[in-house]
Amino acid sequence: MALNRRKRQGAKIHITVTWILVLSLFISELLFYTWCRVQCVQAGIAIGQETRGQQELNTFQNSLKIELARLKSPERISQIARNQLGLGLAEPQQVVTVP
Numbered sequence: 894m895a896l897n898r899r900k901r902q903g904a905k906i907h908i909t910v911t912w913i914l915v916l917s918l919f920i921s922e923l924l925f926y927t928w929c930r931v932q933c934v935q936a937g938i939a940i941g942q943e944t945r946g947q948q949e950l951n952t953f954q955n956s957l958k959i960e961l962a963r964l965k966s967p968e969r970i971s972q973i974a975r976n977q978l979g980l981g982l983a984e985p986q987q988v989v990t991v992p
Contacts, residue, residue, distance in 0.1 A: 963969065974980040
């Protein structure tokens, strides 16, 4: 009888340990899955932020190109030469031809 009781207690302990291991494995898998999802979401957020930053930089670069083209325009340069530097077109007697 005592041997039977020990076998039942041993079987109960074995079942309990098995359930604890199964539940521990299940909880570990849930935690790992949650961690993976959080990492994916954070990576998506970081990609979105970098994409917006790149778009802002592209817009800034385009505005700088437009401003450079405006500053290099021949009309603007001739206007500065006439108004600020007092330069004008050369008179025919000021032109020297080099052979």
